[in-house]
Amino acid sequence: MEVFELLKDSIKKAVKKVYKIDVKEVVLEHPENEDFGDFATSVALSLAKQVGANPLEIAEGLAGELTSMGMEFKSDGSAYPIFEKIEAVKPGFVNFTLSTEWLKQELIHVYEKKEEYGSSDIGGGKNVLIEYSQPNTNKPQHVGHARNNFIGATLINLMEFLGYKVIRANYVGDIGIHIAKSMLMYQKYGEGKNPDIKPDHFVGDFYIRYFQELEDHPEYEEEAAELLRKWESKDQETRELWQKMNDWVYEGWKQTYEDQGVEFDIWTYESDDIEGGKEMVDEAVKKGVAERDESGAVIAKLEKYGLPDKVLLRSDGTSVYATKDLFLAKDNFDKYNFEKRLYVVDFRQGDYFKQVFKVLELMGYEWAKKLYHVSYGTVTLPEGAMSSRKGNFVNADDVFESIIKVEKGEIKNSLKEVSDIEETSRKVALAAFKYGMLKVDPKQDIVFEYDKVTKFEGNTGPYLMYSYARTQSILEKGGFVESKFTFNLEMIEGASLEKVEKDILRSLYKFPEIVFEAGEKFMSHVLANYLYDLSQRFNAFYGQIPILSAEDSGVKTFRVGLTNCVGDVLKTGLRLLGIEVVEKM
C-alpha cells in the first residue's frame, strides 16, 4: 500500500520535473503478466499528445528519472532499494520490478503480523450496519438464503478487518399471507401436533401442503386471507397459533444459523407496529416528495428521476414494506450514526432500493447516500427454478447435509490420519458450500450443482483447505509448529529466489489490497479468487522445490518461513470468507 502511494507520488514528481506538467491522477496497476514487473504506469501513453513526443521516449525519460530518484526502504538501519528494475517498454509503459530485498522484507511483515496481516484501521471504528438474511417464517431457509447469509457474514468479517464496527442486523418477514397459509394448513391437518422433525421444516411442510391442497380446495385461498385479517384484528387464538408456529421456525433457524456460522446483533420484525413508518410517510407528503391520491394511497412521485412511482402507504392506510424500511433506515441512523448501511438483498429488489433511497434523499436526509444495496443473483437448481410451492423446495439444511455426506466419503477414501472425521467433514463441507457461493461475482446467477460444489479439485473450498493443511504438515514435520522459530531478514538475506518462490512473494504482498478491494466493493469473489491463485502458487512451489531438505540453512529458513506465511494468509483469508481451516485433512 505504502509502495503504491510512494510510487504514484514519485511518478508525479518525475513528470513534473521532466515535463513541467502536473498530472492529477496517475494510472498505476499490477501488470497482468508478471514478466513485465510488479507495477506499471501508462502515463507516458496518455502524455504523448500533450507533450508532442513519442510515448516510448517519454517513458524512457521517466524511467531514467525514476531510477535516479533511488527509492529505498530502511530496515535495521540499512537502506535497500525498493525496485530492482525500472524500465520503459514497447508502446510506452514504465514497468517497475520489486527488489528481492523488498519482497523478503514484506514476507517478514507477514510473519510478524501473522493473522493480522492485511487488517487496517481505515474504518476508524465507525459503525457499519449490515442487514442480511431476511427470511420469512413460513418455511426453512433455502439455498438462496444461504448465499445471502454467506455474503453478509463475509462482509461483516471484511468490514471488521478493515477497522469498522459492525452491527449485524436481521429483518424477519414474520407476517403476511404466506404465513397465514402455513397456519391454515396446520389448523386443518396439524392435529395439534408438535414438530417431530426440525421445526422450521415442520412448518414449511404445511406451506407446501397448502399448494397441494389448493387444487381440490380453492376455498383455502379465501380462508387464508380471512386468517390474516383475524391476525390483523388481533384475534387471540390466531395470534397464539402464529406465535407458536413462528417460535418453531425460529428454533429451527437457530440451528441453521449455527451450522452456517451466522450471527446477528439486532432483530427487527415486520409485524412490529412501526408508527414511525407512517410518520415518515406523512413527512414525505409534507415535503412534497409523495402525494396522497383519490383512493387515499400515498405515492412517491419518482418518475422525473427516472424511477417508477412507489406506493408508500396503501389506500386503507396500512403500511407496505417500504413504509417500514423508511423508518428503519432513519431509526438505525439515529441510533447508530452509521457510516454505511448495507442491505444484502437479491438483485430483483434493485429498483425497490433505488426508490427507497431516493425518497429518503428527497426528504433531505443526507445519510441517504450512506445506504447501499448489496445485490446478488439468484440461486437455482440445474433442473430449473426452485419453488417452495411446488414442493421441490431445496432448503439450505438439506443441501448442507448432502454435502457433508459427500465430503465424508471423500475424506474416508484418501484419509491420512484425521482424528475426527465427523468434525473434519463438516468443516470441509461448509467450506465447499460457502466457497461455492462466494467465489462467483455476486451479480451472476448461480446454478447450484452438487457434484461441482463438492469437488475437491479446482477452484473449491476443499482445495484451499487442502493447501493450508499442506503448509501445516510441512511445519509440523520440520518442528516449526506453534511458531517456535524466529525468522528475520538477516537470516534469509542470502537466499536466492527460485521463480516459484518469487511468484508467491509477489502474491503475498497484495493481500492487503485485495482485502481492501473486496471490502470496499462488497465483492467476496475478489478475495476468494486471490486465495485460489495463492494456493496454486504454493502448490507449484511445493511440488517443485524441497523445503525441509533444502541444503543451505538460510534457504531452508526462507522456505519454511514462506510456507508459514502462506499458511497464515490462507487461514486469514478463509476466515474472512467464514471458512474455518483444519490442520489435517
Add this chain to the structure above:
RNA sequence: GCGCCUGUAGCUCAGCGGAUAGAGCAGCACCCUUCUAAGGUGAAGGCCGGGGGUUCAAUUCCCUCCAGGCGCGCCA
C-alpha cells in the same frame, strides 16, 4: 412499453481502458523409493453474442441489434 442484469475455450467461471484474453472441469501426454498425487508439469482448446462509434489503446466505455434472466403505484 420503460428499466436493470447476463452473454468470454465443449462445460463452469475470472479479467471490465492497456502490452501475447486467464483458471478449473472434461479430454490428451507426463511426474509418487522424496515434505499430504484431494497435488504438480506440458500440449491442445477463443471472430471475448453481431454490427457501428469514442480512444494512442476496447473483452473492458458509448450507441444499436440479437439471445437469455429479472423488475416496473397499493407483494415482500
